[in-house]
Amino acid sequence: MAINPEIRLSNDPREKSADLRVASHPDGLTTATRRDAVQPDALDSPRNTSPGLRATPELLDELRAQSDSLEAATPAEIINWAVERFGTKLTMATAFGPEGCAILHMLADIAPHTYVFNLDTGYQFPETIELRNRLAHRYGIEVDLIRPEMTVQQYEAENGGPLYTTDPDRCCFDRKIVVLRKALLGKHAWMSAIRRDQSPDRARASIVAWDARFELVKISPLANCTKQDIWKMITDHDIPYNPLHDQGYTSIGCLPCTRAVMFGEDERAGRWSGTAKTECGLHSLGEVKT
Numbered sequence: 001m002a003i004n005p006e007i008r009l010s011n012d013p014r015e016k017s018a019d020l021r022v023a024s025h026p027d028g029l030t031t032a033t034r035r036d037a038v039q040p041d042a043l044d045s046p047r048n049t050s051p052g053l054r055a056t057p058e059l060l061d062e063l064r065a066q067s068d069s070l071e072a073a074t075p076a077e078i079i080n081w082a083v084e085r086f087g088t089k090l091t092m093a094t095a096f097g098p099e100g101c102a103i104l105h106m107l108a109d110i111a112p113h114t115y116v117f118n119l120d121t122g123y124q125f126p127e128t129i130e131l132r133n134r135l136a137h138r139y140g141i142e143v144d145l146i147r148p149e150m151t152v153q154q155y156e157a158e159n160g161g162p163l164y165t166t167d168p169d170r171c172c173f174d175r176k177i178v179v180l181r182k183a184l185l186g187k188h189a190w191m192s193a194i195r196r197d198q199s200p201d202r203a204r205a206s207i208v209a210w211d212a213r214f215e216l217v218k219i220s221p222l223a224n225c226t227k228q229d230i231w232k233m234i235t236d237h238d239i240p241y242n243p244l245h246d247q248g249y250t251s252i253g254c255l256p257c258t259r260a261v262m263f264g265e266d267e268r269a270g271r272w273s274g275t276a277k278t279e280c281g282l283h284s285l286g287e288v289k290t
């Protein structure tokens with residue numbers, strides 16, 4: 001899929017209109033329908049505990065139809081739709097992979113005040129945290145680092161050592177899934193940066209679907225993109241990215257569970273290498289196919 005060449009980088013506040021046009025949806029959600037309509041003052045707290053969406057038959061029908069109609073859309077058009085449809089109830093999770101950086105680049109132009117967070121397990125590479133700061137400097141988007149209740153030291157003391165060696169599923173659950181659930185409370189939709197060509201599981205991802213696992217709508221604007229599309233966008237727009245990618249790390253997660261890949265290996269071969277584990281559980285498909 002070609003990436004929209006019209007995507008512009010602009011953080012000039014003079015270009016940001018505060019004009020809002022609001023529309024009501026059957027679920028009662030009021031959404032903003034202008035670029036940059038999500039204003040900081042209107043942002044919900046990330047710990048917002050207001051009721052979430054319910055997967056009514058009407059909503060599922062809407063999501064299916066919308067997903068089908070967005071199959072031919074550009075990533076920017078999909079993000080635009082998500083912002084218009086869900087307004088301040090939209091959020092984004094990023095691990096600062098190249099795809100996430102590409103979405104942040106687009107979000108900076110479309111809706112820079114969207115709440116974006118990272119699951120900071122305590123085991124991330126220093127380069128990843130440093131990238132968070134470079135993106136903040138470039139785009140003005142301060143990605144919130146959300147942490148588990150226990151520090152790494154407390155967690156390892158409680159479990160008699162690091163669980164990533166003995167029980168990585170439990171470690172991912174405690175330090176990612178539990179934290180993600182809290183971060184999504186009160187939100188109606190979240191954006192992920194997965195691509196269908198990353199894995200057989202991800203190949204089944206819809207552009208828009210009900211995420212039954214976390215009970216909100218999941219939007220994947222890059223589902224139809226290839227790795228080449230993403231890197232072309234990064235190169236064309238000089239988007240900040242993790243320097244570890246230049247050292248053979250094609251997919252970057254936590255430091256203890258990530259290695260560089262060899263020539264010819266799958267791009268996710270360096271994640272939990274030597275184990276049967278391929279996903280941390282965030283993107284294991286819990287979609288409702290309607």
Ligand code: SF4
Pocket residue numbers: 121123163164167168169171172173175176253254255256257280
């Ligand atoms: Fe733990 Fe590894 Fe999962 Fe990170 S990727 S949460 S260190 S098991």
